[in-house]
Amino acid sequence: MALQLTVDGERWRAHLRRLAEGLPGLVPVAKGNGYGFGLGRLARKAQWLCDQGLGAEALAVGTYEELPEVADRYAGDLLVLTPWRSFADPGTLAAKHTHRVVHTVGRLDDLDHLLDVHPGARLVLERLTSMRRHGLSADDLRTAIRRVSEHPHARLEGVAAHLPINQGAHLAEVERVLEEAGPGISQVWVSHLTGDELTALSAAHPELRVRPRIGTDLWLGDRGALAVTSTVLDVHPVAKGEAFGYRGRSAVKDGYLVVVSGGTAHGIGLESPMSGSGLRDRAATVARGGLDAVGRVRSPFWVGGEQRLFAEPPHMQASMLFLPAGTAVPAVGDTVDARVRYTATTFDRVELT
Ligand SMILES: *Cc1c(COP(=O)(O)O)cnc(C)c1O
Secondary structure, eight states: OOOEEEEOHHHHHHHHHHHHHHSTTOEEBOOTTGGGTOHHHHHHHHHHHHHTTSSOSEEEESSGGGHHHHHTTOOSEEEEOSOOOTTOOOTTOOGGGGGGEEEEEOSHHHHHHHHHHOTTOEEEEEBOOTTOSSOBOHHHHHHHHHHHHHSSSOEEEEEEEEOOSSOSOHHHHHHHHHHHHOTTOOEEEEESOOHHHHHHHHHHOTTSEEEEEESHHHHTSOGGGEEEEEEEEEEEEEOTTOEETTTTEEOSSSEEEEEEEOOGGGTTTTTSSSSSOOHHHHHHHHHTTOBOTTSOBEEEEEETTEEEEESSSOOSSEEEEEEETTSOOOOTTOEEEEOOOGGGOOOSEEEEO
């Protein structure tokens, strides 16, 4: 009775290996919902890549709170992508793991504070990029490098640049950061460079260790290895005009209500406009393909080869779909396909074959 992610293990692992082989220095990213797989599973897979000599000598997590979930399943360095702050909380991370943590620092104040509380900290200095999310200015980067190099115990692990997805000028931006950082920088941690850009960067700086941080293209790069299914929990015929659902709405035509597993608790339907159905919400949803031509809301569930409409807004753990009369109706216990955003979906089960 589950919203399930089924992974063709052999095909998935082949993709992970192939990608890692082509990207020396790969740093897998495991954050959030673990891209649908879960953080623990990704940590074990990163270890598996590392054991084969396929990079993954560091694993990146998003937050300090995520560290305890990966630390016992993966033995290499642990880079935290969210810049350190005085209120950063490594949760229940055991003391034996702290030497593996590599902090990201994006403000001078934080640098001073971090080195006060953890004088031997390993850290990466993040440069503010065209993303404009976190990071130091050029001047502050130079200052930070000087402060770290003058510090008796701090360990500088390089500079980092987090770049927008799908833009052309990445290489120039990384080159500029390297120039600002000056000589003596041994590593650069980058996000969202293409394979060609990474190759060019390494070729231009043979002494530099390039560390591409990759999540989506690694874990979700071969969608053919993944299948999402939901279970049919119930089927009820309805006649035009008959009431159903939480709000007692009535069927606009004869058909079937099909109740499938997967609701808001799984992340299903959260992009739909149904809680606030102002015109702007509706327009935005139409733009994303969420409504059909007459404004009914499409679900992510596919039955009989067609994307089906929600009969009403998804419930917490199940969704009611409407199938018009004359459609082949699935039986209770059948599975139906679902197309979901992996990074926003919590699956009941992940089945790795
Ligand atoms: C999430 C994240 C990544 C990984 O992004 P993908 O698009 O999933 O590859 C890389 N770098 C940083 C700083 C991130 O926050």
